[in-house]
Amino acid sequence: MSATKRVQQWLTFTRQWWLFDAKWQDPYKSATVITKYLKGGHKPIFGGGHMDCGDHVVVINSQDIALRGGDEWYYRVYFHHTGYPGGATWTKAWELHKIDPTMILWKACYKELDKNWSRRGRMLRLHIFKDEKIPVDIIPNITDQIPQLRAVPKRLKDYSQEEIEKFPKLFDFPKEHVLD
Amino acid sequence: MVNLTLALFRNARPHSLDAFWKKRQTLKLSSHFYGRARNCWSIAIRRVQRALMYVTEGRKLRKVHMKDVWNDRISAGAQELGYLPEGDRTLLEGLARSNVLLNRQTLGNLAVMEPRTFESLNKIARVRANEEYMARTLGPFPKGVLGKL
Numbered sequence: 100m101s102a103t104k105r106v107q108q109w110l111t112f113t114r115q116w117w118l119f120d121a122k123w124q125d126p127y128k129s130a131t132v133i134t135k136y137l138k139g140g141h142k143p144i145f146g147g148g149h150m151d152c153g154d155h156v157v158v159i160n161s162q163d164i165a166l167r168g169g170d171e172w173y174y175r176v177y178f179h180h181t182g183y184p185g186g187a188t189w190t191k192a193w194e195l196h197k198i199d200p201t202m203i204l205w206k207a208c209y210k211e212l213d214k215n216w217s218r219r220g221r222m223l224r225l226h227i228f229k230d231e232k233i234p235v236d237i238i239p240n241i242t243d244q245i246p247q248l249r250a251v252p253k254r255l256k257d258y259s260q261e262e263i264e265k266f267p268k269l270f271d272f273p274k275e276h277v278l279d
Numbered sequence: 280m281v282n283l284t285l286a287l288f289r290n291a292r293p294h295s296l297d298a299f300w301k302k303r304q305t306l307k308l309s310s311h312f313y314g315r316a317r318n319c320w321s322i323a324i325r326r327v328q329r330a331l332m333y334v335t336e337g338r339k340l341r342k343v344h345m346k347d348v349w350n351d352r353i354s355a356g357a358q359e360l361g362y363l364p365e366g367d368r369t370l371l372e373g374l375a376r377s378n379v380l381l382n383r384q385t386l387g388n389l390a391v392m393e394p395r396t397f398e399s400l401n402k403i404a405r406v407r408a409n410e411e412y413m414a415r416t417l418g419p420f421p422k423g424v425l426g427k428l
Contacts, residue, residue: 144391145352146351146352147347147348
């Protein structure tokens with residue numbers, strides 16, 4: 100090895116681009132994973148929160164996130180105050196999601212990151228899209244995918260008729276118990 | 280006499296312990312502070328005393344921080360090799376049972392500086408893990424490593 104190339108490190112400090120599919124994922128648990136990539140904690144060169152070795156994360160399908168329980172959409176509340184007397188507003192999660200389907204995930208990641216000056220810069224490397232449509236200039240950058248926390252289960256209508264008939268069953272329901 | 284120039288005046292040692300040189304010793308420590316705490320002695324002495332207390336605290340915190348860094352690096356290196364998050368315990372346990380007595384500092388440095396060495400160590404650990412039935416779902420069995428079985 101020549102002396103000039105002794106310390107050459109190919110692409111060690113480049114910013115990579117990751118894809119995360121948020122379909123049917125818990126936004127708050129996903130945020131812990133996403134922020135790890137934003138901080139660079141998934142790399143062995145990571146040496147504490149002060150290091151600037153974070154990556155870009157592209158999140159798709161943010162409109163299909165799943166909140167815990169059936170009614171968390173109704174009891175999770177986002178607070179905002181305009182600064183004027185009586186300016187407090189409490190927006191429920193389902194209302195916020197209706198206004199902007201990327202907002203809940205953005206806020207979850209923002210809250211999860213360390214509260215210091217590097218937070219804004221890291222959030223700029225988070226790109227959230229409500230569906231699978233990604234801008235054309237972002238697509239060629241993406242090199243790898245962050246595995247989902249939970250596999251998206253298949254619905255009954257996604258199975259073909261053959262697979263449904265093949266599925267083992269113990270008995271047929273009596274005819275009078277079947278509505279259609 | 281060596282400390283003749285202005286540049287060396289900052290590092291001058293007191294020849295006698297009169298008030299000027301005593302203050303000079305304190306102000307040397309406050310030379311990088313912001314505002315009047317840098318030059319006004321009555322403010323500087325308070326800030327310097329507090330700063331020295333922080334230094335004492337920081338000596339302990341630095342060791343804690345470095346331990347965290349090594350753990351993070353081992354974990355990140357293990358995840359690059361296909362382990363789940365927090366799955367590096369299997370790796371460390373496998374190494375310990377293979378009698379590879381490397382501490383976390385060494386393993387963390389290897390994960391950064393010598394990823395291929397780290398990968399080879401992982402192979403040894405994984406063979407042992409499979410032998411001891413620690414982890415059957417770690418993926419394909421590595422080749423080129425001789426185990427007991």
